Amino acid sequence: MLTTRRLLETFKQLHITHVVGLPDNSTAALFHELAEDPDIYLITVTREGEAFATAAGLWIGGQHPIIVIQNTGLLESGDALRGTLTRMRIPVIILVSYRGYKSLPNPAPTTLTPDDLSRRDVDSVAVLLEPTLRAWNIPYEIISDNSELEKIIFAQQRAQNETRPTAIVIAENIR
């Protein structure tokens, strides 16, 4: 189980100052808690692309933001990510909720066909998420339990060591 309390503890351990993003059902509890949190400033955007540019500006200004969006929003904002965090080499973590994770075929297809992306029992954004992250050269780890929160710390270390954005994919609803 992944809990808001432990996730916020991890954010504070990393000295996160701002969360920039858009909620979905799996991150709703986190956004609800952040709205009341006195230590972390929440910026809710109208479209995910904004989150990348705003986070870039926050980092340039000396702050430590993190982005929280759904995988649909990540796909929507591909050029915003490319033009900001990637091109500016900004070490910010992108937390991406994995909509449709449980609908993925096991094993996941290695070569995608039109049928893979149009099956009614499979959420196509889930099928596309990991290939997209790889194509966009964003290192990522998947977490679904509090016991894996250390991966966020490692993602932050890698982002800073390599001066690049990294991603954490959340494959479970945050409680």
Add this chain to the structure above:
Amino acid sequence: MVGWSMTIRVSDPPTNQPMLTQHEFLAPLAARRTDQVVVSTMSLVRAWGRLSKHELDFAFADSAMGHAQSLALGIALAQPQRRVLCLNGDGSMLMSLGSLVTIAQCRARNLILFVAQNNTYEVTGNQNIPGAGAVDFHDIALACGFPHAFHFHDAREYESHLDKILHLQGPVFISVRLEPGAEPPPNRKQSEDTPYLRGSLADSAHRLREALNQ
């Protein structure tokens, strides 16, 4: 005339009325600029760079795809003691109108957003933007929650109000009706006349971070 207060709607002038040149828009701003961060994009990048060589200038170029004002918002929120000016284009503004809501919601008191309204995508050859001549950015900004919005089409009016505008509690929105220009796309290369286009975008971002956090 200008849209001076949040309650006055001012229409764009008929086409036979005056518009500002790019120089009339930017030169008064450059003359008054002190320690503000200036984020420029698209056709305004080189134009601003010809007037300013300040270490707090940032060119969101080669392409910002409508996100310059969101980057400026982030800097403004991170540096609340410092004013941040964003020099945006009308085509760029249309790409992310929702960001006006985000800016207003964040109450970035130190952010001033200029939109150069020439009704064209200048750097790609002056094709009309959607809604050219019909879109009222001033009214849109007010409707999104900006406490102050202005529209200028006369150079003297613009300059006479600029000092007061630059000291308002923001976020402040200013649209300026400009003549179409002929700036090519803002590329980054060593041979550029404007120094802030000679390094990479990453170098520029990291240098600005250093300058802001000394």
